[in-house]
Amino acid sequence: QQQQANIITCIVGGSSKCLCKKTRDNLGINPRQIQNMEIFPPSNFCDKMEIIINLKRGGQYCLNPDAQKIRDILKKMANKP
């Protein structure tokens, strides 16, 4: 669970329980640079869904699950042939 710990200390910092302090409303990069996307459902730990993008070259950032562009990305993945 080392990777999880890194995410928490890196993104959260202070005492808030959610992993993401800041989120982006769009992907903002070439999808080819994405290692994976981690989706955390709402939990006792954090009351909202959180989406974390891990990059192939290292580093990560959060997406805003309420932003229309992000919803469109999730829909696109659901409709892939």
Added chain:
Amino acid sequence: QQQQANIITCIVGGSSKCLCKKTRDNLGINPRQIQNMEIFPPSNFCDKMEIIINLKRGGQYCLNPDAQKIRDILKKMANKP
């Protein structure tokens, strides 16, 4: 990247480059048991999208991104209020 390495050795085993050897066509558990969902886009490493469910109590399994029930889950996440 230790967690990534675990996934690869645990699920793949042999020489095939995709992470998932077996996939499920439905979630099959209470969503509350889910720690997170990792979505790997198609890459040079593996030519199809892969979805890995990590459980809170440890353990993980793969979902079939082409199965209708899994597509519905992704759509549901995209349409969350």
